[in-house]
Amino acid sequence: MADFSIRRYKNSDYDAVRLMFAQGMLEQRSATCFYLLKMPRVNLFLLVAFTTFLVVSKSYLLSLICLASLLAVGWHLINSEVHQYVKRCHGEDLLDIEKSYMLNGSSCFWVAETERKLVGMVGVQAAQNSDGEIVLRRMSVAKDQRTHGIGKALCRTVIDFARKGGCKVVSLETSMVQYAAQKLYERVGFKEIKVMILPTLFGKLTNFSILYYTFDIK
Ligand SMILES: CC(C)(COP(=O)(O)OP(=O)(O)OC[C@H]1O[C@@H](n2cnc3c(N)ncnc32)[C@H](O)[C@@H]1OP(=O)(O)O)[C@@H](O)C(=O)NCCC(=O)NCCS
DSSP: OOOEEEEOGGGGGGHHHHHHHHHHHTTTHHHHHHHHOOOOOHHHHHHHHHHHHHHHHHHHHHHHHHHHHHHHHHHHHHEEEHHHHHHHHHHHHSSHHHHSSSSSSSSSEEEEEEEEEEEEEEEEEOOOOOEEEEEEEEEEEEEGGSSSSEEEEEHHHHHHHHTTTTTEEEEEEETTTOOEEEEEEEHTEEEEEEEEEEESSHHHHOOOOEEEEEEEEH
C-alpha cells in the first residue's frame, strides 16, 4: 500500500465522500443478514415456514422455492432499510459537507488520500446538548485499503483536534454488526459506555443494538 496523508476536506471531495459513505454502509447488509440468520428465533421461524409449506404442498422443491422466496424478501427489507438510511444521511450533514463541518471551529471533516485517490474519511461535530464533547461521525476507509492503519490515523486526527480545541470527550456510535469499527475504536482507546436496542420495529424484533463509545481527553 502507498503511504497515505490526511488533510481537511475540500469541495472537490464531495462526490467521493458521499460514495465512500454509501459503500461503507451498504456493506453492513450482509453482516446484518448473518446476524439475523444466527438468531434462534429466525431459525425457528424458517423451520416452521418450511414445514408448513411442505405439509401444504407435499413437495420438497416447492417448499425450498418458498423458503428461498422468504429469504429474498428478508434481503429486500434489509436492503431497503440500509438504502433509506444512506438517503437520509445524504440529505442531512452530507448534503452540504462544507456547511455542516467546515464553517466553525468546533467541527471539521478530513479525508485520507493516497496517490491523489480518496481512501478514507471522518468528520466531527459539537455534541448537541453537552459542552466540551464532540461527536465522531462518518468514519470509513476504502475496502481495498483496510487494516493498514488509516482508520487509526483518522481517529488520532479527531482526538488531536479535540485536544487542541479544549474538548473533554469524543463520543461516537456504531452498530453491533460493525465489528471492524468496534475493534478500531477499542484499539484507539475508546470505551464502550452503553448499548441500546435500535428504537425501530426492526430493532425491537431482532434486538439489533447500537453501541455508544467515548474517549476521555486527559
Ligand atoms: C472500520 C474501518 C473504518 C476500519 O478502518 P481500517 O483502516 O481498516 O482500520 P485500521 O487499519 O486502522 O485498524 C485499526 C485496528 O482495528 C483492527 N481491525 C480493523 N479491521 C478489522 C477487522 N475486520 N477484524 C478485526 N480487527 C480489525 C486492526 O487490526 C487494528 O488493530 P491493531 O492495532 O491491533 O492492528 C473500516 O473497516 C471501514 O471503513 N468499515 C466500513 C464502514 C464502517 O463500518 N464505518 C464505521 C462507522 S461507525
